[in-house]
Amino acid sequence: MKVTFIKPNMGVVGGRPYLDRGRMEPLTFAVLAGLLPEHIECVLYDDRYERIPYSEPTDLVCINVEIYTARRSYEIADRFRRAGVKVALGGFHVSMIPEEAAQHADTIMIGDAEEAFPEMIADLAIGRLRKEYVGHFPPRLQGLRTRWQIFDNxxxxxxxxxxxxxxxxxxxxxxxxxxxxxxxxxxxxxxxxxxxxxxxxxxxxxxxxxxxxxxxxxxxxxxxxxxxxxxxxxxxxxxxxxxxxxxxxxxxxxxxxxxxxxxxxxxxxxxxxxxxxxxxxxxxxxxxxxxxxxxxxxxxxxxxxxxxxxxxxxxxxxxxxxxxxxxxxxxxxxxxxxxxxxxxxxxxxxxxxxxxxxxxxxxxxxxxxxxxxxxxxxxxxxxxxxxxxxxxxxxxxxxxxxxxxxxxxxxxxxxxxxxxxxxxxxxxxxxxxxxxxxxxxxxxxxxx
Ligand code: SF4
The missing domain is CATH 3.20.20.70 (Aldolase class I)
Known part of the structure; x- marks a missing residue:
């Protein structure tokens, strides 16, 4: 199984995508990847400076949505879904107003992902993806291992x-x-x-x-x-x-x-x-x-x-x-x-x-x-x-x-x-x- 993470850009300036020269590694994806078993392939595309390969085969596209990237996130999600690729949306913005994000996703993650994300992937594997996964509150943060390798190159x-x-x-x-x-x-x-x-x-x-x-x-x-x-x-x-x-x-x-x-x-x-x-x-x-x-x-x-x-x-x-x-x-x-x-x-x-x-x-x-x-x-x-x-x-x-x-x-x-x-x-x-x-x-x- 392959999971594709996308870090969305914010928008366009002067007709061109904004290129943030001060960008930091998007930690969320290393944490999410670390929640999955090693045999699941995880790749990251950072829309802030990379082209998204929309035609590359994958089993699930996961997009982390923040308020300033919501619009771009939905554009990316809609495009993948038009091509028949399943999309999961999560992150702060989704947790704050899930009903908005749900219109652009096959499934959404509300709250923290520690237990809910592995559950989502397990359900996907058996073809029973639910519309919504809700993280445990307060989050249980024991035993996490961050897969920073996702940022190699x-x-x-x-x-x-x-x-x-x-x-x-x-x-x-x-x-x-x-x-x-x-x-x-x-x-x-x-x-x-x-x-x-x-x-x-x-x-x-x-x-x-x-x-x-x-x-x-x-x-x-x-x-x-x-x-x-x-x-x-x-x-x-x-x-x-x-x-x-x-x-x-x-x-x-x-x-x-x-x-x-x-x-x-x-x-x-x-x-x-x-x-x-x-x-x-x-x-x-x-x-x-x-x-x-x-x-x-x-x-x-x-x-x-x-x-x-x-x-x-x-x-x-x-x-x-x-x-x-x-x-x-x-x-x-x-x-x-x-x-x-x-x-x-x-x-x-x-x-x-x-x-x-x-x-x-x-x-x-x-x-x-x-x-x-x-x-x-x-x-x-x-x-x-x-x-x-x-x-x-x-x-x-x-x-x-x-x-x-x-x-x-x-x-x-x-x-x-x-x-x-x-x-x-x-x-x-x-x-x-x-x-x-x-x-x-x-x-x-x-x-x-
Ligand atoms: S609630 Fe906490 S994190 Fe938020 S602005 Fe106040 S001090 Fe900072």
Whole structure:
């Protein structure tokens, strides 16, 4: 039996498929492949830079659907199905609104795949594929083995992706993770994660967990066992990790080089509205940023623009503040209500959504505001966010921000990382802005 995994692209820019130069290995498929017996052949095609061989024989095409790739995923799925190939859709977007994905698939996977995916493949083998498979909740993460070999001869950034935990105990109203995992946080056994990583040659690891330090005791055990591996790693965490000195120390000793952290807003009103509990109790970000700088972690700060207290001036102030903090990288994300989140329901009830299903709407471009903001127009918010990204990543500001000798310029490796990725992200922000999602503008015109 053969299973074909497809990582879909997002869309087209200037009439051509978007080519993401900063793409990372799509970990999900290595995890899915690892759930299957060795004798099942697994192949991966990455639509972000490869052509999909629609006529290559396979028993099942599996597509991982995220909100920004939903349109393209459905195009690919429809084309395979027209040729008589069975298609399974899964992933975050499918789990959030399964009824939409079901229209484009022979079967769908809702939730986590650990038990349900092997069951799906076993049913396929005996010709009894069901319409829907539902993962166990909370997911059982013991005994996983990641089949990273699926990425052999593929072209990705030089870092190994892995995952220690899923979910998050917080409940930020905009966050799909919070909604899907219902405030639970589940960890893999520490020894299994460490044993897998010890077999990997790559010295650089990205933990894709939404909040790797959400259970500090388990995280400490992981970091303790990582120390002998002498890897450098980056991950994502809420600011709560700064409250635990021992945790920070172990992070440092285990090779933590940098973290993606959701600051989201500098306005307490916004933090309250988004229910960002882990930031709300802080009187100011200054002491926590100082702690992070003192220990030497480079920060990738994430901001969410468009909450009700935001106006054009506050966005400008936030960007200047981010430059002044000398963050290594920053993401200025436009607030985009994800389906099945409390935020989406609220915006829909208040009649603030400009398009109901913006992720499928022909009129939507990547980076557009999809709702009516409180203190500016949607177009103003779109332009302000694009300006924020340009401003933060302006060459003058890139140079200015490197001069932090505790983080960005603390050693050659940090400087190299800084200059390898800042210009890349600057180029990508221009390329991505205004992208149309999906490839097809008229039905059945997909020739990619
Ligand atoms: S802390 Fe991060 S991962 Fe957790 S619910 Fe909030 S935004 Fe989502």
């Amino acid at each position: 593929k072209h990705y950034l030089p870092l190994r992706l892995t995952q220690f935990s899923r979910g998050c105990p917080n409940n930020c109203e905009f966050c799909a993770t919070g909604s899907l995992y219902r405030r639970t946080h589940c960890c893999r056994p520490v020894d299994e994660v460490v044993s897998e990583l010890s077999e990997q040659k790559s010295p650089f690891v990205f933990f894709v967990d939404d909040n790797i330090t959400a259970q500090p005791d388990l995280a400490k055990e992981l970091f303790r066992q990582l120390i002998p591996l002498k890897k450098r790693w980056i991950g994502q965490a809420s600011l709560s990790f700064t409250e635990d000195h021992d945790l920070m120390d172990l992070m440092k000793r285990s090779g933590c080089a940098g973290l993606v952290v959701g600051f989201e807003s500098t306005d307490p009103e916004n933090l309250k509205q988004m229910n960002k509990n882990c930031n709300m109790h802080l009187d100011s970000y200054a002491p926590v940023i100082e702690k992070i700088r003192d220990i030497g972690f480079q920060l990738w700060a994430a901001f969410l623009m468009g909450y009700d207290a935001d106006d054009l001036k506050s966005i400008q102030r936030t960007v200047q503040w981010a430059v002044d903090q000398k963050f290594c990288f920053a993401a200025f994300n436009i607030l985009s209500p994800y389906p099945a989140t409390p935020l989406y329901a609220e915006m829909q009830a208040a009649g603030r959504l400009i398009y109901d299903k913006w992720w499928l709407d022909e009129r939507y471009h990547f980076g557009d505001a999809v709702f009516k903001p409180a203190k500016m127009t949607a177009d103003e918010l779109t332009e302000a966010c694009f300006w924020a990204r340009r401003r933060f990543n302006h060459p003058v500001n890139i140079i200015r921000r490197v001069f932090d000798f505790k983080t960005n310029a603390k050693d050659l490796w940090s400087i190299a990382t800084y200059f390898a990725y800042n210009p890349l992200f600057r180029r990508e922000l221009f390329k991505k802005h205004g992208m149309k999602l999906g490839y097809q503008r008229t039905p059945n015109s997909d020739s990619a």
